[in-house]
Amino acid sequence: xxxxxxxxxxxxxxxxxxxxxxxxxxxxxxxxxxxxxxxxxxxxxxxxxxxxxxxxxxxxxxxxxxxxxxxxxxxxxxxxxxxxxxxxxxxxxxxxxxxxxxxxxxxxxxxxxxxxxxxxxxxxxxxxxxxxxxxxxxxxxxxxxxxxxxxxxxxxxxxxxxxxxxxxxxxxxxxxxxxxxxxxxxxxxxxxxxxxxxxxxxxxxxxxxxxxxxxxxxxxxxxxxxxxxxxxxxxxxxxxxxxxxxxxxxx
Amino acid sequence: xxxxxxxxxxxxxxxxxxxxxxxxxxxxxxxxxxxxxxxxxxxxxxxxxxxxxxxxxxxxxxxxxxxxxxxxxxxxxxxxxxxxxxxxxxxxxxxxxxxxxxxxxxxxxxxxxxxxxxxxxxxxxxxxxxxxxxxxxxxxxxxxxxxxxxxxxxxxxxxxxxxxxxxxxxxxxxxxxxxxxxxxxxxxxxxxxxxxxxxxxxxxxxxxxxxxxxxxxxxxxxxxxxxxxxxxxxxxxxxxxxxxxxxx
Numbered sequence: 265x266x267x268x269x270x271x272x273x274x275x276x277x278x279x280x281x282x283x284x285x286x287x288x289x290x291x292x293x294x295x296x297x298x299x300x301x302x303x304x305x306x307x308x309x310x311x312x313x314x315x316x317x318x319x320x321x322x323x324x325x326x327x328x329x330x331x332x333x334x335x336x337x338x339x340x341x342x343x344x345x346x347x348x349x350x351x352x353x354x355x356x357x358x359x360x361x362x363x364x365x366x367x368x369x370x371x372x373x374x375x376x377x378x379x380x381x382x383x384x385x386x387x388x389x390x391x392x393x394x395x396x397x398x399x400x401x402x403x404x405x406x407x408x409x410x411x412x413x414x415x416x417x418x419x420x421x422x423x424x425x426x427x428x429x430x431x432x433x434x435x436x437x438x439x440x441x442x443x444x445x446x447x448x449x450x451x452x453x454x455x456x457x458x459x460x461x462x463x464x465x466x467x468x469x470x471x472x473x474x475x476x477x478x479x480x481x482x483x484x485x486x487x488x489x490x491x492x493x494x495x496x497x498x499x500x501x502x503x504x505x506x507x508x509x510x511x512x513x514x515x
Numbered sequence: 516x517x518x519x520x521x522x523x524x525x526x527x528x529x530x531x532x533x534x535x536x537x538x539x540x541x542x543x544x545x546x547x548x549x550x551x552x553x554x555x556x557x558x559x560x561x562x563x564x565x566x567x568x569x570x571x572x573x574x575x576x577x578x579x580x581x582x583x584x585x586x587x588x589x590x591x592x593x594x595x596x597x598x599x600x601x602x603x604x605x606x607x608x609x610x611x612x613x614x615x616x617x618x619x620x621x622x623x624x625x626x627x628x629x630x631x632x633x634x635x636x637x638x639x640x641x642x643x644x645x646x647x648x649x650x651x652x653x654x655x656x657x658x659x660x661x662x663x664x665x666x667x668x669x670x671x672x673x674x675x676x677x678x679x680x681x682x683x684x685x686x687x688x689x690x691x692x693x694x695x696x697x698x699x700x701x702x703x704x705x706x707x708x709x710x711x712x713x714x715x716x717x718x719x720x721x722x723x724x725x726x727x728x729x730x731x732x733x734x735x736x737x738x739x740x741x742x743x744x745x746x747x748x749x750x751x752x753x754x755x756x757x758x759x760x761x762x763x
Contacts, residue, residue, distance in 0.1 A: 273723075274721070274727040275726075275730055278724065278731055279731055279734075282702070282706065286702055289698070289702075293674060293677065293678065293694075294688055294689060297678055297683070301684060301685075304681075
């Protein structure tokens with residue numbers, strides 16, 4: 265075989281050409297894959313930062329509410345008890361001194377109770393059902409409306425942050441019901457829907473047109489807050505037919 | 516053809532060595548990995564490829580038996596042809612095995628498409644053979660075209676999924692064996708495909724290029740087998756590699 269007919273040179277050229285195409289292909293795939301990994305990492309960072317921001321907002325809101333509550337308690341409750349104690353200790357009668365001591369003990373109890381609300385450790389110590397019961401009892405005690413808590417499946421294994429977000433969302437829903445719906449009855453149910461914990465908050469108040477409310481930030485904000493903990497927010501309401509809110513929690 | 520010409524050529528020797536190493540590597544795999552289709556299917560492809568290549572060589576050597584089989588298939592005109600071995604084992608069965616392999620690595624939606632491809636390919640084989648459009652002992656360009664196209668599309672769909680689906684997000688592709696398997700299957704069939712279209716023209720006008728491309732196809736086929744061997748051997752070699760995601 266002559267030099268010109270030798271298959272070695274075309275073999276080398278064809279081989280190099282094919283190898284070059286393959287290398288380009290593999291490098292392109294790896295680069296595209298890496299680019300996607302970077303984009304995904306940026307997206308995750310963004311979600312994480314939004315989550316942290318939401319948590320910070322919620323903590324601020326709870327602290328603000330706590331301070332308002334502490335201020336009110338100091339003025340309306342402890343302040344009054346201290347004035348009463350002062351009057352009792354100012355008296356020369358021994359039984360008044362005794363009543364004064366009892367008042368002091370009560371004041372100490374009240375101050376201890378208040379101090380516990382100043383940090384967020386109570387979130388960890390309380391179960392979600394206990395929190396719901398507290399909230400409903402508080403509403404009932406004001407005589408505003410009847411309340412009921414139905415626990416079909418207890419909600420367990422919530423992290424502190426998740427519980428914090430959920431507590432704030434529930435408080436907001438109950439506040440909205442009291443402020444705007446004027447219901448006769450509020451019912452909260454906890455159950456499991458397809459292995460996902462679910463909280464249903466239902467009132468028989470005046471309801472509202474959900475299409476009009478969708479432009480407002482309240483509902484969007486609640487939905488966003490639920491999304492930060494991997495949950496879902498669903499609201500159904502009609503004028504005159506009350507409101508039903510479903511909070512689906514992550515598994 | 517003598518026995519040594521048929522069996523003791525460099526291609527047969529190389530693939531036989533790959534087979535022996537493949538069997539040793541497969542035996543050395545832990546029991547649970549041997550039962551995993553990500554390992555036994557590449558092993559099956561490796562064994563099957565060497566088996567049919569040896570079968571082809573055997574029928575080059577055993578002319579009488581080959582002539583009898585050709586006659587049984589209706590070919591009395593060219594009793595030396597061993598194309599029926601290539602058609603049945605390479606074009607039909609190996610295409611199915613590769614499609615099964617690609618099917619393992621893709622998501623449900625693409626899996627359904629590959630299932631459809633396999634059904635269509637099976638029907639096409641039966642129809643084209645029984646209708647006499649293509650004969651099993653002769654060259655079968657239509658069946659080859661359908662099979663190779665499906666393999667190129669299926670392996671292409673793996674790469675599209677690879678850069679779009681979250682399943683492969685945290686994986687380093689260079690350390691993932693399915694990535695290399697698909698790369699070589701895609702390039703192997705793409706070159707065979709292009710080569711088969713242009714082979715007659717190249718053979719008549721550029722014979723040296725024709726022989727070069729034939730060798731390149733053989734080399735690509737060997738590299739594909741080496742990738743399958745590496746898939747089986749890598750855990751015994753203690754190399755760093757990515758395990759195939761199980762949630763595909």
